Amino acid sequence: MIGFGAEQVILVRDDSKKKEVSDHIGKHTLVLTILECKGLEFQDVLLYNFFGSSPLKNQWRVVYEYMKEQDMLDASTPRSFPSFNMAKHSLLCSELKQLYVAITRTRQRLWICENIEALSNPMFDYWKNLCLVQIRQLDDSLAQAMQVASRKEDWHLRGIKLFNEGNFEMATMCFERAGDTYREKWAKAAGLRAAADRMHGSNSKMRCSALLEAAEIYEAIGRAESAAKCFIELENFKRAGMIYMKKFGESRLEDAGDCFSLAKCWSLSADVYARGNNFSKCLDACTKGKLFDKGLQFLKYWTENSTPAIDIVAKLQNLDEMEQAFLKKCASYYHKLKNTESIMQYVRTFYSTDSIRTFLRSWNYLTELVLLEEELGNFLEAASIASLKGDILCEADMLEKAGYFENASRLILFYVVGMSLWGFGSKGWPPNHFPQKEKLLMKAKLIARRKSEFFYKLINVEATILLIQEVSLLEMG
Template sequence: MICLMLTAYFSKMLDGRCFLLSSGWRPKKHNVVTSCSRSSQILKKFKVEGLYIVCTPDIAKDLRYIQILKVWDILPLEDIPKLGHRLETILNRYTDDFINLCVEKYLEGDLEVPQSWPLSMEFSRFKDFSVTETQSDFVGDTSDGRSYVENSQVSESLLLMKFYALSSGVVNHLLSDREGRELDLPFEVTDQERDIILHHRSSFIVGRSGTGKTTVLTMKLFQKERCYHLAMQGCYDTENSKVEQSSATTDGKVLRQLFVTVSPKLCFAIKQHVLHLKSFACGGSDSTERSLIDMVDFDEEESQFKDIQDSFRDIPPSSYPLVITFHKFLMMLDGTLSNSYFARFCDAPLTHGQLRSSRSVAFQAFIRAKEVSYERFSSSYWPHFNTQLTNNLDVSRVFTEIISHIKGGLGSIESCNGKLSREDYVQLCEGRGSNLSKQKRDTIYDIFQAYEKLKKGNGEFDLADFVIDLQRRLKHEKYEGDQMDFIYIDEVQDLTMSQIALFKHMCNNVDEGFVFSGDTAQTIARGIDFRFQDIRHLFYKKFVLESRTNKHDERKEKGKISEIYHLTQNFRTHAGILKLSQSIIDLLYRFFPLSIDVLKPESSLIYGEAPVVLESGENENAIIKIFGNSGNIVGFGAEQVILVRDDAARKGISNVVGKHALVLTIVECKGLEFQDVLLYNFFGSSPLKNQWRVIYDYMKEQDLLDSTLPKKFPSFNEAKHNILCSELKQLYVAVTRTRQRLWICETVEEISKPMFNYWKKKCLVQVRQLDDSLAQAMQVASSAEEWKSRGIKLYRENNYEMATMCFERAGDTYWEQRSKAAGLKAIADRMRVSNPEVANSILREAAEIFDAIGKADSAARCFSDLGEYERADIAHLYGLRIARYGPHSSSFTHISSN
């Protein structure tokens, strides 16, 4: 993000000076920064109206390697030495060859013209620390054979700064915003990211949390939009066209790009980012920017897409690129085909013509009431199954087997009814990565049959039923919706094989039109279980081979599938956290090699201190020590969190800390980031209990045991220790939520010992006694703005309880009431089956709050769920008028006055 904080006059002066520099002009006066030795060769300053542009020559990768000027900051003279000192630590890591290329000059008259070199030329930017003779000069602990380029807070890192190419379009875009709002512009990417973005074949992108997967997908989409726009304007670059030969057409055809992600929150962020980028690429006006900013205010998923019909037929060109959730994708596909899945439900409020238009509020309420999620399966179905079947089985594992394998696997796609037979399912025990015996699979199939019978009796459905019906209809009728040119699927680890296979009908451009991105280390979503290699196999079998069958001899030579791209540079956190998370991945590789994709270890240029294992005094509660011993507690700030295993643990901790800290479960925190994380009692609350001692088995193999560690411990048994896989994945998600500091605190020493000993032997953690001084140092105060920002992030994750607390800390009454009402509605939705009378009472309270604060759309949904359709229609009309005329229009009155 670039925020305009300068006067219009200075901006124009800066604009002019930057263009002079980029065109090759250099002032005659010597302008080298001399505050430090290495930078004297490369760091330069140029004066502009009392301030200085501080920059270095650099090398960028494009169609060739080319010299550029990289601007680090614009500062008063007295602040330059401080920046120079920070840059010195980075510049000292540059190789002599790289420095020589940077400072090489090529003159045309009085102008300095950038040099360029072919991509075949090899050079290293940073020195090879493993062979340097002066390792002591570099940052970091070299005991692991590595060293790091920078030692700083991740949030203050110079290496993680975003840089923007200063073109005339960027400058005009910056100067056009007179209100000083943030402008979302395309930033420069790494060489590896650029290679993936410019790769023109269908591809698979896998990377751990924080490696920039979503950035690559978004920029890949934007690159095609930009090339298409240039082609339409007749100024398409000949060389670029060789790279993007399928990206742009000049025959007036609409470029149809589809971006799908599972999370509504991530979808919202991507949609906003993409529309800003498109506005920039197409020279968007002030009114365009304004309409984009209005997107910030949405409550539920359907609110994002109320202007997009539930069909892929005849989508307006202005709606592309189309950025939607997977749920919206299913609804649109259903509306494109004949005989909607929901027509079978006699109480579904469908009316003529609704299959094409966006469905009504009442219909959306019906879907929410009838869909069986994991939460409903666990609370409303599991207790009704025979306990002889459910004993010794984990409800989450059973749901995963039903959704991912029996009803959602590759085999189920090919079966006549979309579901595996008992025989086929039991035979999966002989396949890769199976840790369920034939007997357990038989039992799970019994539960599946009981579930299907009960679900049918309740008149309910799950997402797998919906997908099976879509697959059946697509076998018997041709898809007649818009054909997409390119499809991008993010968070693909949260989809089943059957769900992914739906996309093959949307795009005939199999060779070049698909990009899948995700991370199987983060598959803690209930009901999902696969690896990227599985997607690749699915893509070859269902996309590539079937497209060859449909095309007699057209472009058969393009059947090769791209290799999987691995993103390994982490932009979120530092090396101390990455080494700890890699140690967890190593355990998954050893014990469950077929449950996770094998990647190179992540790297970071940022050094950071090792995570801290906290030790408390005897009979001393660490939470009380941190939050309960003083009347003037600062508490944790908005960028800090306590992570616990489940709701029961969260409620227990919340009772102690009150409003002094955010407390989230591991499932709730997925997709969120914090500066500091306190992981509390993960091992002590683990269902594995003493079975964590199997870690010693791995330590023995790695020669990490010594005389102080146990000699007797269990050997790994896949059937006995199968739950270890999900435990390690949850642990991985938890430790990767932090950008800077991680503290790990346990109440049951014996259970946590194996992992703590493993980490200590690998020198990955430091042990510190929790005293008053450390407890105080852990706490960081936050401003009202920071609390509100965190509250909105939690609100979008549907974590209304913690969001409400944040808004209360921020002193924002409107958002506090809005979050409270949304939380009440969520409670009512969960209770609708078990206690409908109480649920309606809670829902009515939510509706009245939404009404009182002017949230008409949300009030309408609540009234519709209550069956009060007349009042819902009034609220819906009020919401439409707000959208058209604004909340303060005199053309209508408040809902309640009706």
């Protein structure tokens, strides 16, 4: 069999017989099952042990009944044989179909090699009667006559046909005989991938081993797409992402980013999505990876380096809405951590002042809201918010900046009265002393002077009374 060529094949019943023959003859001859050879043609076909491996066994003797009906029996044929029974011989139809497929694969010569003569005799006797076959013992001269050499080009063409039919194992052998190393590795990888698919849900360890070997072969020969898919099936998403990023350039950046996201490599996925102007997925990766500063940098970059092309993509992807949603997620995250400084870093980049106000009010960040309104020059609004949070001195400061000097001065006096009479350690009259009391009263008088001289004198009297500590109320009366 060593001399069998690319246009010759050994056909066997099933995979177990195929392995048995392949192990015996090595990688020197094409060996296919009958199922695998459908649609293919060869110059020469050797059908090996079809009758010997048939589940019909000696039921093939029913052929003699047909020969009797056709008056084809002679003195050498048996006189005793079973009659055809539809129920008993139901398998015969399937066996005849397989036999037909096998013997019609040849264009020139057909050899049928059997190792149990009694099982093959019925069909051989039938064919001999029709003068269709010759019976010979397999010897060296016959084996020599069967051998046909093939060129590398023939093996190459046969390999392509088998590859396209999905018979990767035999295609691998053909490409090896053709000296085509690239296609040999390609066919081997495809065979490993197909084997892994067949093992799905059964032997996970062997399946993973086959997939990994296939992936590495694919990558080595430059079949990047196939390699990436194998690594994805292995859940090695990072390696698949690196292949998409390095081998396909800009065209597969989203696929690379998707793989990095599945691998939870959030920084890598965000970078790749950003390169591909996939704003939504980029910000989503930054959010999931808690890469809020990175996301903010991307937003600033997209704004500062805007181009007509980027603007079109941004509009199609509703970047403005995505940006606000991302910034709110950032602020909400730092709210849980009670990190006010970081919260304001993101809140201040909201697209409108009203949205900033709404956020700060909803999360009760009134101090930050006061500072915002103060920065914007909305002092009355700032005073109103300070009043809402019960910060009298802050309210007074905002009223002073708004030009409401009388209100600001009276609020400070109100605060001093409260702290003097009812503050910590106070016993009522005379007014208690507390740190900054004099400073606050001085401030109240200075603000009052900006209102009018009359109002200043009035506030001055009240301030003087609040500073008295030894005089009783009766003495004052």
